[in-house]
Amino acid sequence: MSWRPRLTVRLRLTLSYALLLVLAGGVIGVIIYAVMRFVPNYPLTAANPRDQTPVATRGEIxxxxxxxxxxxxxxxAAIGMGAGWIIAGRMLRPLQEITSAARLAANGSLDHRIRLGGPRDEFTDLSDTFDEMLERLERAFTQYRRFAANASHELRTPHAVMKTMLEVAIADPDHQDVRELARRLHETNQRGIDIVEALLALAALGNRKVELEPVNLASIARQAVAELQPEAEAAGVELSTSIEGSxxxxxxxxxxxxxxNLGQNAIRHNLPVGGxxxxxxxxxxxxxxxxxEVIDPAKVATLAEPFARGARLAKHSGGGHGLGLALVxxxxxxxxxxxxxxxxxxxxxxxxxxxxxxxxxxHTTF
Structure with missing residues (x-):
């Protein structure tokens, strides 16, 4: 692979400035030369006969x-190279700051911000856009790390519980209620299945486009409320509605x-009595x-994150797995x-x- 010299943007701008100055000077020189062609081409004498100063001919001029x-x-050309190099450096200095920030981001440092000052121009627009991108990336990676930690904990918990129950049953098989053990194993296993299915649903929503069509939200809400009513009654929560056609x-x-999901969240995170x-x-x-319970406003923004149920503990049975509002x-x-x-x-x-x-x-009916 042959080596090629690196022609930087600063050098290209410098050469461009110098070339423009030389071209402008050349144009002026050509114009002067063309005008001087109209000077008479015969010996010129001074207007005062006493003045013996020689007068240049057209060719000499x-x-x-x-x-x-x-x-x-x-x-x-010299002025253009020197001044152009300085001007190009000053103009490209914001780009160097953006490049430095990009290198830091590539190395995993997402908390750096450029915050470029000065007049509003293309560089400040690029800087603001880059800062916004870094902020979103930092927020996304923070949520991802929190999600990974919570997901590993949530997925490990059912297996750890089942392992403990099985170890106890193996250690003392004669004093085990098989029906009760099977029921508890089934509930714990179902919890793990629910978590995996919710995670798959989240992944599916993020990887496919949802086909939308006109639907009656009121009809869907009435059907969902009918399904939620038994759980609300069992939890002692009064579930009421105000539904208009939409x-x-x-x-x-x-x-x-x-x-x-919204209904279950409202029922399960409610008062123990009289909710x-x-x-x-x-x-x-x-x-x-x-x-x-009164919720800390600072925690509300995290409620829709996966496995964020730590902020609000369910008060009733079937307390969910912390993915309800994330799915919503x-x-x-x-x-x-x-x-x-x-x-x-x-x-x-x-x-x-x-x-x-x-x-x-x-042709649409509801």
Whole structure:
């Protein structure tokens, strides 16, 4: 592989500046030369007969013009190289800062920010965009590390529990209730299956495009509430609704799962006694409000992250695996909607999902 010299941007800009100056000087020299062609080509004498100073001929003047033009072009080339090198360095200094930040990011340091000052131009726009990208990457990697740690813990826990139960049964087989042991093993195994299925659902939503069509959010909500009612009654939570007809762009199966997850979250993270939950559907907005413990506002932003249930402990049986709101967030994003979570001052949470409204086609029935 042959070696080729590295022609940097700074050197190219410097050569460009010098070339432009030389070209501009050359054009001026050509113009002067062309104008001097109109000088008469005969011996010139002074207007005052007493003045014996010799007067240059046209040929001598043209020779002088050519000579001085060459000197001027050489001087302009030197000035262009020196000044161009300095100007190009000053102009490209922000790019060097961005390059340094990119190297740091490539080495794993995502907490560095450029924060380029000065007037607004292409470099500051690039700097701001790069800083925003670094911020998102840092947030994503932080969430990924937290997710990996929580996922490994959640997936390891059921297996550790089953291993302990089996070891106890093997150590003392004569004093074991086989039915009770089988039931507990089944529940623990089912928990592991639920976690894996939820993780697969999250991965599937992130890797495929969801086909959307006009659907009646009110009908989906009524069906989901009917399924949630037995769990609410068993938990002692009063589940109420306020549902109005609302046509949105969505996938019926995924929206059903979204409402189920929000409803289960409201029921399971509620007061031990006398809890309430209300589901409202109106104009493309689904809102679920529930009572419960007072939630730290600083933790609300992490509730939609996978395995974030540590912030709110379930008060009732079947307390979930910490992926419910993560699935809600993923489904909302797949629908192009927005999810907002807000703690209530008196305790509990308000979860609101806003979906794109849609007008049904004349052949669409609900």
């Amino acid at each position: 043209l020779d002088t013009v050519v000579k001085l033009t060459l000197y001027a072009l050489a001087l302009l 046509i949105v762009e969505g996938n019926e199966t995924l929206l059903h799962q979204l409402i189920i 309430t939950a209300k589901l409202t559907v109106q104009a493309g907005r689904l809102t679920v409000v529930n009572t419960g 967030a993923a489904i909302t994003t797949a629908h192009g909607g927005t999810l907002s979570l807000a703690p209530r001052p008196v305790g509990g949470l308000t979860a609101s999902v806003h979906l794109r409204p849609a007008t049904p086609t004349p």
